[in-house]
Amino acid sequence: MGKATWKPKVFTVGDVYCVKVNPTEFGFVVMAAQRAGVNDLKSTQRPSLASCDGYLKLKQARNAAQALEMDPSSATPKKSLFADEQQESEPSAKRQKRVTHEKTAEARENPQMFKIELRCGDAEPSTYVWLQRPIKHTDDIVMKLESETVVNVISFISDHGITVDDLLNKRTYGSSGEKHVWKFGDRFYKKKGSAFTRVGHKCDEVEEDDDIPVDPSELPDVDE
Numbered sequence: 504m505g506k507a508t509w510k511p512k513v514f515t516v517g518d519v520y521c522v523k524v525n526p527t528e529f530g531f532v533v534m535a536a537q538r539a540g541v542n543d544l545k546s547t548q549r550p551s552l553a554s555c556d557g558y559l560k561l562k563q564a565r566n567a568a569q570a571l572e573m574d575p576s577s578a579t580p581k582k583s584l585f586a587d588e589q590q591e592s593e594p595s596a597k598r599q600k601r602v603t604h605e606k607t608a609e610a611r612e613n614p615q616m617f618k619i620e621l622r623c624g625d626a627e628p629s630t631y632v633w634l635q636r637p638i639k640h641t642d643d644i645v646m647k648l649e650s651e652t653v654v655n656v657i658s659f660i661s662d663h664g665i666t667v668d669d670l671l672n673k674r675t676y677g678s679s680g681e682k683h684v685w686k687f688g689d690r691f692y693k694k695k696g697s698a699f700t701r702v703g704h705k706c707d708e709v710e711e712d713d714d715i716p717v718d719p720s721e722l723p724d725v726d727e
Contacts, residue, residue, distance in 0.1 A: 504657070507534040513648060516614045516635050524561070524644035524656060526552035532670065535657050539665035550670035557660030561621070566640045568619040611638060616647060621655065623662045630655040 509530030511522040525531060529546050535557075536544055544550050552558040615636045622629040632655045633647035646652050684693050684702070691702045 504534045505537055507537050509534050516616055516645060519616050519633075520648040521616075521635065521645050522648050522653075524558075524646055526555075526558050531657075535661045536665050536670060538657060539661035541665055541667060541670070544670070548671060552660060552665070552670070554672055555660065555663070555665050555669045557663030557665070560663060561656065561659055562640075562644055564621055565619060565634050565644060566637055568617070569637055572617075621659045623659060627662075630659065632656055632659075 507530065509528070511525075511528065511531065513520055513522055515521065527549070529544075529550070532550050532552055533544055535552060535555075536542075536550070616633050617636050618631055618633050620629045620631055632652045633649070634652075635642075635645035646656055684691050693700050693702050
């Protein structure tokens, strides 16, 4: 797409070739960002779509579509999309929980694709994409590897607007205000040689129990 190149890992869901919509995969991020007019991103910036409106709304639309199919009386996605299914013949809460786990396991073993409608605004025409049915609201977004779906997903994300601040605001490493001290969540990591050592909530004092060498490449992204 333009000058952007994305080489995703391809896998199958049943007999359908699919790819993951990974909000931190650089090629995919650049592709969506360039379409929204954001150029010159560098991989060292570690941009992410995870806090961009389009990516969040894509996940919400997928979850809402699945929840609506399961319970037509409500379009509100549930944290566990199978959690509130009930059968009149099973009054026991323990029995209900076991059935939920069985359904979840069955769904994991037999993943399925479904077609959902996307609409960016009231004045915009709707588009359709094929995504994998989620089991939980936090499941990764998986889309069918076909031109129409891929283009529609990228367009949907970029049409909601993407800014540099959106792409970088989850990257809080280096935001501690102290040289050689990086922040992750409410903890700080101080660089010692080629490794990082976790320090306490204060940057000036190492907690003896937490003096654990950390490889910076193993530090998780904030949005993960």
